[in-house]
Amino acid sequence: MPTLPWKRAIVVGASSGMGEVIARRLAASGCKTALIARRESELNALRDALNAENEAPIAFAYPHDVAHTHEVNALFARITQDLGGLDLIVYASGVMPPVGPQEYDIEKDALMIEVNVTGAVAWLNEAAARFGKAKSGTIVGISSVAGDRGRTTGPVYGASKAFLNTYLEALRNRVARHGVKVVTVKPGPVKTPMTQGLGKLPFIISADEAADTILAAAALGVHTVYVPQKWRTIMAVIRAIPSPIFRYLNI
Numbered sequence: 001m002p003t004l005p006w007k008r009a010i011v012v013g014a015s016s017g018m019g020e021v022i023a024r025r026l027a028a029s030g031c032k033t034a035l036i037a038r039r040e041s042e043l044n045a046l047r048d049a050l051n052a053e054n055e056a057p058i059a060f061a062y063p064h065d066v067a068h069t070h071e072v073n074a075l076f077a078r079i080t081q082d083l084g085g086l087d088l089i090v091y092a093s094g095v096m097p098p099v100g101p102q103e104y105d106i107e108k109d110a111l112m113i114e115v116n117v118t119g120a121v122a123w124l125n126e127a128a129a130r131f132g133k134a135k136s137g138t139i140v141g142i143s144s145v146a147g148d149r150g151r152t153t154g155p156v157y158g159a160s161k162a163f164l165n166t167y168l169e170a171l172r173n174r175v176a177r178h179g180v181k182v183v184t185v186k187p188g189p190v191k192t193p194m195t196q197g198l199g200k201l202p203f204i205i206s207a208d209e210a211a212d213t214i215l216a217a218a219a220l221g222v223h224t225v226y227v228p229q230k231w232r233t234i235m236a237v238i239r240a241i242p243s244p245i246f247r248y249l250n251i
Contacts, residue, residue, distance in 0.1 A: 004029040005219055006138065009088040010079060011035060012066060012123050015042040017192030018142060019092030021211035024050065027058045031088075034079045038065045066093045066119030067111075076126040088218070089127040090140040091120045096157045096194050109156040116160035121167060128171050131180040138181040140218050141168045145186050145226065148235045149246070172223065183218045186235075187227040203230060 009026050013019035015037035026033045027050040037043045040063040050059035060082060064075060080086045095115045097108045124139055131137030146154065147161030165184055172182035189201035190210045210227050217225035226232040238251065 003219075004031060004215060006031050006087040008032045008080075008083040008085050009034065009090065010076075010083075010086065010123075010127075011090045011092060012119070013037055013091065013093030013142075015039045015046065017092070017194060018187070018190060018207050018210050018214070019090065020046060021207045022090055022092065022215060023059070025211055025215055026088075027054070030058070032083050033059050034083060035059055035061045036064050036066075036079075037093075038063065066123070067114040069118055069122040072122040072126060076123070076130075080130065086127070086130060086137065088138045088140070089123065090142070090214075090218075091123055092142045093119055094142065094144075094194065096154065099154055099157070101152065112156050112160050116157070117163050120164055124167075124171065128175050128180070128182075132175045132178050135179045138183065138218055138221070139168075139171060139175075140183045140185060140214065142185045142187065142214070143168070145188050145231050145235050147186070149238055151251070152247075181218070181221040183214075183222060184224045185214050185217070185227060186224065186231065188231045188234075190227070203228065 004026065006026065009031050011019050011023040011026070011033060014023040014035040023033050023035055023046065035043050035047055043061045043063055047059045047061040051057050062075060062079060064071060093115055095112055097111065099105065099108060120141060124141060127137065127139050131139065141164055143164045144161040146158040147165045151158055168182055168184045175182065187210055189195055189204040191204060191206050195201060205228055213225065213227045226235065241249065
């Protein structure tokens with residue numbers, strides 16, 4: 001993995017999973033890191049652990065529920081002031097409640113839209129506006145291979161990730177001309193609390209492996225990265241399956 005180039009970062013969804021490992025990697029590289037998540041006790045424990053490994057505070061906790069988008073503008077301004085600027089933002093928040101094959105639950109669906117879509121837009125809009133003016137910065141959005149095709153399992157989860165893919169592409173087209181990098185991350189299954197209890201999943205990898213791949217791609221400014229890379233070929237094949245056939249396949 002190349003040397004991490006960032007000095008000040010925000011990680012949204014830092015209390016567990018890929019977000020937590022990414023925050024650990026950033027802090028270990030000497031990057032001042034703002035930790036954002038809803039679970040205050042886990043967030044504070046991570047902050048304390050990271051700061052215990054450094055002579056001066058390197059991690060800062062900001063408890064926040066991404067569904068509360070009205071808080072983002074003021075909180076973003078406070079964080080960037082506390083950090084003394086911003087070079088990187090990683091949106092790692094995401095939810096995927098279990099949805100049965102014949103289940104249509106608007107409460108579960110609304111939660112996924114709030115966290116996976118609206119929360120991402122609220123935070124990354126702020127970053128894009130700031131980075132566009134500064135003519136530098138890196139935006140990383142963690143999406144999923146689930147957004148590449150409409151499957152019978154988890155319709156709204158997949159749709160929320162498809163939205164994120166298109167939104168990140170649009171941000172890239174807006175701010176790339178100003179020197180800003182926007183990285184779309186499409187992981188397959190990763191060993192995180194989200195995937196616990198889902199049984200045997202294909203090509204599942206650790207959160208550590210996923211985080212290293214994500215940060216390496218972001219440091220290089222890769223537009224879209226599949227995690228692991230074998231999913232790029234797999235999803236190319238899946239996208240090529242004609243719709244009349246695909247609807248009958250359990251993939």
